[in-house]
Amino acid sequence: MLYFQTWKVILILAACALGVIFSAPNLFQAATVASWPSFVPKRQVSLGLDLRGGSHLLLEVDMASVERERLNGLVDEIRGALLDAKLGYTGLAVEGDHVSFSLRDAGDLNALRAALLKLDPDLDVNLAASGVSTVKFTDTAIQARQRSAVDQSIEIVRRRIDETGTKEPTIQREGEDRILVQLPGVENPEHVKELLGRTAKMTFQLVDTDVAPGDARAGNLPPGDELLPSADNRPGGPQFYAVKRRVMVSGDTLTDAQPTFQNGNEPVVSFTFDSTGARRFGDATSSNVGKPFAIVLDNKVISAPVIREPILGGRGVISGNFTVQSASDLALLLRAGALPAPLTVLEERTVGPDLGADSIRAGTTACLVGVALVVVFMIVFYGLFGLFADIALFFNLCLMLATLSFLGATLTLPGIAGIALTMGMAVDANVLIYERIREEVRGGRSMISSLQAGFERAFGTILDSHVTTLVAGILMFFLGSGPVKGFAVTLSIGVLTSLFSAILVTRLQIVTWLRRSKPKEIPI
Amino acid sequence: MFRPLIIIRKIPNIDFMGLHKIGFALSSLLTLGSIVLFLVQGLNYGIDFSGGIIMEARTTQGPANLATMRSKLDGLGIGEVSLQGFGSPDDVLIRVPRQPGNDQAQEKAVETVKAALGDGIDYRRTEVVGPKVGGELVFKGVMATIAALFAIAIYVWFRFEWQFGVGAMLSTLHDTITTVGLFSLLQIEFNLTTLAAILTIAGYSINDTVVIYDRIRETMRKYRTMDFKQLINKSLNETLSRTILTVSTTALAVLSLFFFGGEVLKGFSIAMLWGIVVGTYSSLFIAAPLLYYIRPRGNPDRKAVLTAPGTPQSPPTPTGPGPGAPPAGRSPGIP
Numbered sequence: 028m029l030y031f032q033t034w035k036v037i038l039i040l041a042a043c044a045l046g047v048i049f050s051a052p053n054l055f056q057a058a059t060v061a062s063w064p065s066f067v068p069k070r071q072v073s074l075g076l077d078l079r080g081g082s083h084l085l086l087e088v089d090m091a092s093v094e095r096e097r098l099n100g101l102v103d104e105i106r107g108a109l110l111d112a113k114l115g116y117t118g119l120a121v122e123g124d125h126v127s128f129s130l131r132d133a134g135d136l137n138a139l140r141a142a143l144l145k146l147d148p149d150l151d152v153n154l155a156a157s158g159v160s161t162v163k164f165t166d167t168a169i170q171a172r173q174r175s176a177v178d179q180s181i182e183i184v185r186r187r188i189d190e191t192g193t194k195e196p197t198i199q200r201e202g203e204d205r206i207l208v209q210l211p212g213v214e215n216p217e218h219v220k221e222l223l224g225r226t227a228k229m230t231f232q233l234v235d236t237d238v239a240p241g242d243a244r245a246g247n248l249p250p251g252d253e254l255l256p257s258a259d260n261r262p263g264g265p266q267f268y269a270v271k272r273r274v275m276v277s278g279d280t281l282t283d284a285q286p287t288f289q290n291g292n293e294p295v296v297s298f299t300f301d302s303t304g305a306r307r308f309g310d311a312t313s314s315n316v317g318k319p320f321a322i323v324l325d326n327k328v329i330s331a332p333v334i335r336e337p338i339l340g341g342r343g344v345i346s347g348n349f350t351v352q353s354a355s356d357l358a359l360l361l362r363a364g365a366l367p368a369p370l371t372v373l374e375e376r377t378v379g380p381d382l383g384a385d386s387i388r389a390g391t392t393a394c395l396v397g398v399a400l401v402v403v404f405m406i407v408f409y410g411l412f413g414l415f416a417d418i419a420l421f422f423n424l425c426l427m428l429a430t431l432s433f434l435g436a437t438l439t440l441p442g443i444a445g446i447a448l449t450m451g452m453a454v455d456a457n458v459l460i461y462e463r464i465r466e467e468v469r470g471g472r473s474m475i476s477s478l479q480a481g482f483e484r485a486f487g488t489i490l491d492s493h494v495t496t497l498v499a500g501i502l503m504f505f506l507g508s509g510p511v512k513g514f515a516v517t518l519s520i521g522v523l524t525s526l527f528s529a530i531l532v533t534r535l536q537i538v539t540w541l542r543r544s545k546p547k548e549i550p551i
Numbered sequence: 552m553f554r555p556l557i558i559i560r561k562i563p564n565i566d567f568m569g570l571h572k573i574g575f576a577l578s579s580l581l582t583l584g585s586i587v588l589f590l591v592q593g594l595n596y597g598i599d600f601s602g603g604i605i606m607e608a609r610t611t612q613g614p615a616n617l618a619t620m621r622s623k624l625d626g627l628g629i630g631e632v633s634l635q636g637f638g639s640p641d642d643v644l645i646r647v648p649r650q651p652g653n654d655q656a657q658e659k660a661v662e663t664v665k666a667a668l669g670d671g672i673d674y675r676r677t678e679v680v681g682p683k684v685g686g687e688l689v690f691k692g693v694m695a696t697i698a699a700l701f702a703i704a705i706y707v708w709f710r711f712e713w714q715f716g717v718g719a720m721l722s723t724l725h726d727t728i729t730t731v732g733l734f735s736l737l738q739i740e741f742n743l744t745t746l747a748a749i750l751t752i753a754g755y756s757i758n759d760t761v762v763i764y765d766r767i768r769e770t771m772r773k774y775r776t777m778d779f780k781q782l783i784n785k786s787l788n789e790t791l792s793r794t795i796l797t798v799s800t801t802a803l804a805v806l807s808l809f810f811f812g813g814e815v816l817k818g819f820s821i822a823m824l825w826g827i828v829v830g831t832y833s834s835l836f837i838a839a840p841l842l843y844y845i846r847p848r849g850n851p852d853r854k855a856v857l858t859a860p861g862t863p864q865s866p867p868t869p870t871g872p873g874p875g876a877p878p879a880g881r882s883p884g885i886p
Contacts, residue, residue, distance in 0.1 A: 077815075085684065217658070224654065372654040375679040382607065382675035389813030397807035401800050408796060410555035441744050444808055444816050448823070451804025452755065455797040459762065462793040488765045491710055492758035498702045499754025503747055506688075506695040511747045518751065550554045 031538055039531050043422045046524075049429035070432040075439035075513055076209055078387050080380030082216035084208040085201065086184070086223065086370040093176050093368040094124070094169065101126050101147075105162060108142045118159075125163035130156065173204065176367040181206055184370070186363035187222050205373070214379055226325050226369050227360035229278030231308065234319040234331050238269035258327035259348045268328045270321045275311040278324075280304025284361035286354040287344075294354035295346040298361060305341025313337035322347070324357070390443030397447045398424070405454055409461050411550050415536040416457035416529070423453050423521070423528035430520050439513030449521025455492070456529035460485040461551055474549050478541075482534055489530065496522050559792045567787045567835055568780040568843065574836030578725055585732020592735050597742030597818075598678055600685045604647040604660055607637060607676035608668070614640035623667045629660045638814040642675075649682060692746045699753045700724055707761070714847040715764050719757055722838035726756045726830045733825050739818050748822035755801070756830025759794045760838040766790045767842065779846065783839050791835075798831045 031039075052060045052071050060069050076083050098121045105126060109116050115131030133156035143152050149168030154160045164172075177200060184206060185198045197209040208223075210216060235252050248254060253272050256265035282301045289295040300308055311320075312334045321331045322345050330347035349357070402420065405413035427446060431438060464481030472480065500519035504512055540546075598605045608615075617634050620643065624632040630648040637644040645664060650656040657679045665674065700720055708716030727749050734741050766786040774782060805827065809820035 087683075220654070220658075372657075372679070373681045373684050375657075375677070377677045379673070379675040381673075386813060386815065389811060389816075393808045393810075393812040393816070396811055397804035400803040400807060404800055404803060407556045408558075410553045413555065440813075440815055441747060441819065444744075444812060444819055447804045447808050447812070448751070448801070451801035454800045455758065458793055458796045458800065462790075462796070466789070487710075488762050491706075491761040491765070494706060495703050495757045495761070496751070496754040498706065499699050499750045502695045502699050502702070503750045506691050506746070506750070511743050514744070514747050551558070 031535060036535065039535050042426070042527070043532065046422055046426035046429045049433055050425040050427075053428050053432060068432075070435070072428060072431045072438045073435060074383075074387070075437045075442070075510065076211060076376070076383075077378050077440050077510055078383045078390075078438065079211055080214065080378050080383040081209065081211040082213045082219070083374070083376040084210070084216060084220065084223070084372055085374035086206045086208060087373050088173075088177050088180050088204045088206065088367075089369045089371060090173050090176065090204050093172065094164075095121070096368075097164065097172070098124075098126060101150075101162065101164075104146050105143065108139065108146060112139050112142060114139065125161045127159050127161045129159050130154075133157070177204055177206070179367045180370065183364050183366050184208060184223060187359065188219065190359045190363055191219060191222065193219070206370070212380070214377065216375065216377060220372060220375070222356060222360065223370055224372075225360060226366045227278070227363070228325055228365040229281070229361060230323045231275045231277075231311070232273070232321050232323055233271045233275060233311075233315060234321050235269045235271050236318060242269075255321065255323060255326055255328050258324065258329045265327075268321055268331055270323065270328070275320065276300065276304050276307045278361060278365060280307070281361055284358040286351070286358045289344060289346060293346065294349040294351045295344050296349070296354050296358045296361070297342065297344045300341040300343075302341070305339075308341065308343075309337060309339040313339075386440045387443075390440055390447075394443060394447045394450070398450050401451055401454055405457065409457075409551055411540075412457075412461055412537070415533050415540075416454050416461075418536060419457070419528040419532040420450065420453055422532050423525050424450065426524040426528065427517065427521050430524065431517065436516050436520075437513055438517070439510040441510045442513030442517040445514040445517030445521060449518060449525060452496070453521065453525035453529050456485070456489045456525060457533055459488055460530075460533070464549065465551055468549060468551075474546070475541075477549065478537065482530070486530065489526070493522050493526050563788050563791055565788060565791070566784060568784050568840060571836055571840035571843075574832075574840065578833065578837055581729045581732065582725055585728050585735065588732050588735040592738070594731070594735050594741040595738040596685075597740045597745075598646070598680050598685075599743040600689055600741070601649075602680045602682040602685045603649040604657060604664075605676075605678045606645040606647075606661065606664065606674055608643045608645060609639075609641045609673045609675055610643070610671060611673055612671045615643045617643065620668060623669075624664065627663050627667055629663055632664070642814075649680075654679075688743065688746075692743075695750060696727060696746075696753065699750055700727070703753065703757050707757070707764070710761075711764055711768060712847045714842060714845045715768075717845055718838045718841040719760050719764070721841060722760055722830075722833040723753050723757055725833050725837060726826055727753055729829055730822055730826050734818075734822070739821060742818060744816070744819045745822050748819045748826065751823065752826030752830060756826055756833065759797065759831055759834040762793060762797075763787060763790050763834055763839050764842075767839065768847075771847070779843055783843060787835060787839055794831060794834065798827055802827050 049068050049070070052067075052069050057071060060071060063069060102119060102121060105128065106119060109119075109128075112134065114134045116128045117131065119128035120126070136154045136156060140152050140154055143150055143162060147164075147168075149165050151163050151165050152160075153162070181198055181200060185196075188196045188198065188208065188210070193210050193213060195211055197207070199207050201207040208219075210219060213219065235249070238248060238252065242248070248269055251272050252269050255268050255270050257268065259265070280301050280303055281298050282304075283299040285297050287295060287297045316334050316336060319331045319333045321328045323329070329345060332346075345357070398420070402417045405416045405420075407413070409416065424446070427449070430436075460481050463485045464477050467477035467480045467484075468474070497519055500515050500522065503515035504519070506515075615636070617636065621632075621634050624634070624645075629650060633646045635644045635646070636642065647660050647664060650660045661677060661679070665672075700723055703723060704716040704720035706716075707719040730749055730752060731741075733739075734745065739745075763786060766789060767783060770777070770782050770786045770789075777785075802824065805820055805823045808816055809824065812820060
């Protein structure tokens with residue numbers, strides 16, 4: 028006998044009711060929903076950028092440059108260690124993923140090794156008394172550094188974007204070295220891209236006044252100096268400065284930076300150091316009064332003012348041909364901090380809000396028409412039982428929307444296609460059950476036993492077909508970027524909810540109908 | 552209480568096994584043709600895979616004049632710009648090849664196009680994709696499809712026997728390859744959504760195959776001595792109505808996506824429609840007949856000798872009105 032225990036009935040009805048309640052907020056405007064009392068579920072399906080409009084940026088952290096920088100630092104450290112150990116060497120340079128050099132004559136290699144490992148325990152040191160010695164970082168150290176570089180980049184990107192005032196940005200790690208930035212409502216991401224495209228590494232370095240301008244231009248520099256161009260685009264190319272490599276103070280000691288005006292209308296950036304920075308800056312300026320120092324941003328000299336008096340208060344002003352916009356951008360970048368490595372834009376997708384609205388309209392129409400066709404089809408082919416299937420289909424739709432809202436999943440245009448598709452696929456289970464019932468009736472079984480057999484026999488087949496679709500959905504989820512992921516999510520959720528609705532909800536209706544109207548035969 | 556308007560009462564009597572050689576030939580032709588097309592003509596890869604710049608523009612004053620726009624975009628030094636109508640007469644899709652150089656170079660090309668076309672145009676969508684992402688996607692897509700095929704085959708193997716798994720995999724492979732072939736033949740844009748459609752096809756086209764295999768297995772248990780060709784025919788005919796009905800409901804949903812879902816979903820709907828049709832065909836003419844060649848264990852032809860007396864015998868002809876004999880063995884829980 029087809030029979031449902033009371034607790035099962037209650038569970039099924041409760042699930043359906045929850046589905047309706049949790050999907051209901053999606054029928055209303057977000058503003059309306061917000062005004063509802065707090066005990067009412069309010070979560071709505073969040074719309075993907077292709078539906079609500081906005082910008083999607085896929086950034087890649089330039090890991091190679093992180094490593095290159097570390098290796099360059101390592102060269103300096105090794106040079107120091109070799110000097111300390113009083114060992115002669117030749118050809119100390121970065122080569123590929125390691126630093127190599129040759130020792131002039133064999134010395135105490137073990138002591139040198141210990142000295143190097145003391146610099147950094149994560150070194151892979153390979154010394155040779157004659158021939159080439161190599162030093163490189165261990166793979167685990169490189170991996171750890173890359174992980175932290177990406178984490179740090181995400182943090183800086185978030186700070187920079189927050190500073191621009193973009194609402195509800197999403198910033199997340201994607202794969203190993205990528206960052207996905209989603210900016211809803213941003214129609215022109217140029218400014219954001221410009222802000223993210225700068226590392227904003229700021230240093231204060233002394234200008235080497237002993238180098239003649241001609242020597243500087245010719246690249247004739249004493250060791251410990253570097254040649255840096257000026258940041259402004261003046262006609263005839265940038266001016267070059269010979270700057271001491273040694274950093275007086277670096278930008279990471281800044282606690283604040285604000286755009287402001289100097290002399291009435293010249294846009295400048297004022298900054299404040301933390302106590303360490305203030306002390307270092309004070310010391311450096313005290314001992315170099317009368318000399319110029321360079322304010323260097325991303326290896327370009329913004330300005331090179333002369334130190335008139337020691338700057339002890341830990342505050343200062345950067346001037347240098349700023350516009351109001353560029354001054355406020357620089358202040359923002361300094362506040363947010365420097366990126367550990369440059370970012371490149373791998374992918375940029377921007378959708379205008381009216382295209383998004385059109386897509387929502389098209390997707391909704393397609394869904395509704397699809398559902399209507401399926402509903403009519405089921406009634407035409409199965410009469411009352413078709414209606415039962417249609418009612419189950421309605422609950423399936425509610426449950427899908429409720430699950431999507433509850434999980435905070437993102438609905439994209441392909442996601443809407445997934446809903447439409449699962450509507451067509453959900454009734455497949457009903458078709459399989461009903462056809463089986465028909466077959467059993469034809470085979471001469473009684474009404475009740477046909478119904479029972481129909482549900483039981485069809486179940487295995489239905490399960491099999493659902494599992495295979497779910498497999499495809501899950502694989503797609505791992506494959507996909509934004510929109511396709513949305514499709515994979517709705518497809519998979521739809522497959523699961525339809526398993527519940529098409530079997531249990533339909534069956535409950537049929538059982539109730541049997542008990543209420545005590546039919547003599549099945550109307551299919 | 553109301554009754555259905557249409558009831559399919561009659562169980563058809565189509566000789567699928569008689570047609571299966573034609574089916575095999577046709578499918579081999581389709582599969583080979585698809586592979587050749589793919590190799591010779593290739594696919595019209597969308598921006599997801601090829602990289603480059605795509606801009607969807609809508610003219611604000613009157614319908615777009617492609618010829619005028621094209622002349623404005625000629626000789627900008629940003630490579631071959633292609634223009635294409637996109638849905639309504641106001642909408643134009645502008646494709647610009649990926650510019651050599653970094654992000655700024657791409658940016659500049661977008662600005663160049665906007666400047667050249669001037670006012671009166673609303674840019675509804677701009678996408679810039681680097682070559683790296685596209686290459687990875689092709690690889691991931693191929694891997695995901697292969698993984699799907701194997702996962703499905705393994706699942707079917709577990710639920711049935713390995714012979715069924717092989718049949719399911721071959722017919723699903725056939726469905727996916729010919730879908731790619733269709734896209735190569737018609738040069739419809741092949742993008743990430745199309746790839747999603749292909750994976751969905753792999754998962755969905757197996758459904759009717761599973762229904763049919765289920766029935767073949769059931770029939771095998773019931774009629775142990777029936778000729779295997781007859782047995783396949785009987786199973787196919789008995790399940791034909793549900794095969795057609797389940798496919799129809801899904802096709803209805805996909806058709807409405809095709810007609811109302813907008814331009815972006817066109818490729819997806821075309822792929823799905825083809826996949827549904829070809830998936831049904833392959834279930835009937837490939838997946839099922841294949842079992843005749845790779846016979847599952849317990850197949851009647853082999854077991855006939857071993858059949859113990861008392862096992863239900865097959866009716867003399869398979870053309871009868873469905874399973875007249877009471878089901879043997881497998882009737883759990885029925886009073």
